[in-house]
Amino acid sequence: MSFRIEKDTMGEVQVPADKYWGAQTERSRNNFKIGPAASMPHEIVAGFAYLKKAAAYANHELGVLPVEKRDAIAAVCDEILAGKLDDQFPLVIWQTGSGTQSNMNVNEVVANRAQVLAGGKIGEGEPVLKANDDVNKSQSSNDTFPTGMHIAAYKAVVEITIPGVEKLRDTLKKKSEEFMNVVKIGRTHLMDATPLTLGQELSGYVAQLNHGLKALRNTLSHLAEVALGGTAVGTGLNTPKGYDVVVAKYIAEFTGHPFVTAENKFEALAAHDAIVETHGALKQLAVALNKIANDIRMLASGPRSGIGEILIPENEPGSSIMPGKVNPTQCEALTMVAAQVMGNDVAITIGGTQGHYELNVFKPLMAANFLQSARLIGDACVSFEEHCAIGIEPNYARIKELVDNSLMLVTALNTKIGYYKAAEIAQTAHKNNSTLKETAIALGYVTAEQFDEWVKPEEMVGSLK
Numbered sequence: 001m002s003f004r005i006e007k008d009t010m011g012e013v014q015v016p017a018d019k020y021w022g023a024q025t026e027r028s029r030n031n032f033k034i035g036p037a038a039s040m041p042h043e044i045v046a047g048f049a050y051l052k053k054a055a056a057y058a059n060h061e062l063g064v065l066p067v068e069k070r071d072a073i074a075a076v077c078d079e080i081l082a083g084k085l086d087d088q089f090p091l092v093i094w095q096t097g098s099g100t101q102s103n104m105n106v107n108e109v110v111a112n113r114a115q116v117l118a119g120g121k122i123g124e125g126e127p128v129l130k131a132n133d134d135v136n137k138s139q140s141s142n143d144t145f146p147t148g149m150h151i152a153a154y155k156a157v158v159e160i161t162i163p164g165v166e167k168l169r170d171t172l173k174k175k176s177e178e179f180m181n182v183v184k185i186g187r188t189h190l191m192d193a194t195p196l197t198l199g200q201e202l203s204g205y206v207a208q209l210n211h212g213l214k215a216l217r218n219t220l221s222h223l224a225e226v227a228l229g230g231t232a233v234g235t236g237l238n239t240p241k242g243y244d245v246v247v248a249k250y251i252a253e254f255t256g257h258p259f260v261t262a263e264n265k266f267e268a269l270a271a272h273d274a275i276v277e278t279h280g281a282l283k284q285l286a287v288a289l290n291k292i293a294n295d296i297r298m299l300a301s302g303p304r305s306g307i308g309e310i311l312i313p314e315n316e317p318g319s320s321i322m323p324g325k326v327n328p329t330q331c332e333a334l335t336m337v338a339a340q341v342m343g344n345d346v347a348i349t350i351g352g353t354q355g356h357y358e359l360n361v362f363k364p365l366m367a368a369n370f371l372q373s374a375r376l377i378g379d380a381c382v383s384f385e386e387h388c389a390i391g392i393e394p395n396y397a398r399i400k401e402l403v404d405n406s407l408m409l410v411t412a413l414n415t416k417i418g419y420y421k422a423a424e425i426a427q428t429a430h431k432n433n434s435t436l437k438e439t440a441i442a443l444g445y446v447t448a449e450q451f452d453e454w455v456k457p458e459e460m461v462g463s464l465k
């Protein structure tokens with residue numbers, strides 16, 4: 001491999017000749033060989049590209065950056081956003097907690113790539129752009145990284161998470177309406193309870209997802225606040241007047257999302273409560289999805305020795321040794337995703353506590369975990385919808401068998417003969433392995449006609465919407 005020499009304030013560093021990054025990126029590569037698979041998420045790099053371009057436009061508009069420099073910065077940022085420079089961002093999450101090295105990675109790549117685009121050679125002649133003075137103008141890592149983090153997080157939630165959850169919610173809603181009259185037995189404490197309909201049961205899942213989506217949307221106004229303009233400690237040192245508002249306006253324009261300047265820059269640099277807040281809603285969704293997937297796999301259990309009240313798509317051979325076995329794999333994937341999101345929430349919570357005076361120094365950890373959760377929930381909902389939820393069908397025969405056998409239909413007699421006599425019927429029927437009707441008549445508490453009139457599962461399910 002051939003190298004070129006790059007310089008920073010600490011001296012010379014050898015950098016691979018075919019890369020655009022500079023000395024500070026290379027130092028980070030050498031100093032943090034921790035989990036090479038833990039790359040800084042590409043969404044963060046894209047967030048930086050948006051904000052560097054916005055900063056260049058704001059700096060120019062406010063008279064501190066010439067138009068040629070603005071355009072040179074913007075051209076490289078556009079290349080980054082188009083994915084043309086993906087191999088120029090080699091750093092990992094486990095670096096400085098401010099993300100300074102990732103900020104400098106972007107500054108260096110933009111400066112060196114601009115040199116080449118202008119027909120020059122890296123490190124030779126008058127630079128088109130200086131990484132710290134031009135590309136990083138009116139910025140610090142302390143306000144850029146949180147800004148990139150909010151851009152990436154907002155986009156992931158709005159473009160991946162919400163559409164994925166809505167797709168699953170819509171299918172479950174359709175199924176709920178379709179099966180609204182299918183009376184099945186309810187279970188509480190995992191034990192037989194009074195009946196409800198399959199549609200009612202599914203409607204609970206729809207409501208959970210709707211509440212999760214509402215919780216998520218409620219957090220978006222905080223996430224839409226960007227820290228840019230706060231610079232090093234939140235005071236905005238080295239920025240032209242009005243820069244924070246103008247730069248946020250450009251971020252909104254370039255991303256198409258309603259970003260605004262943070263109300264309080266000290267909060268925006270030193271605390272990442274917005275990330276904690278939105279991830280709290282992602283955790284709520286993970287909890288909901290875990291319950292939904294668990295219920296569905298238990299309802300579909302069998303095919304001969306389980307509950308078997310619903311049928312779900314048979315997608316793959318389930319076993320390498322047991323011929324013909326099919327497993328509820330989508331439920332397994334979705335519950336694993338839920339576990340990962342709950343784990344990420346712990347990391348994000350701890351990350352959120354690590355704001356010391358003017359700076360939170362767990363930024364890359366918070367960003368990476370957040371983005372993983374947002375992507376996982378969105379993708380897993382789509383996968384679950386397409387390969388499981390869409391194919392849910394009632395197993396009518398099994399549902400009827402379990403309703404007919406249920407002892408808890410006796411609850412309908414509470415208001416006719418009293419709880420104690422009804423309990424005696426259920427206990428005796430259970431002990432003698434007989435039906436409720438036979439037992440009720442044998443005990444002399446009701447006639448056959450009364451039993452048929454009073455114990456009607458379809459009239460025990462409340463109102464159907």
Ligand SMILES: O=C(O)C[C@H](O)C(=O)O
Pocket residue numbers: 098100139140141142232359
């Ligand atoms: O990189 C910067 O701009 C600031 C750095 O994170 C620091 O506060 O030491």
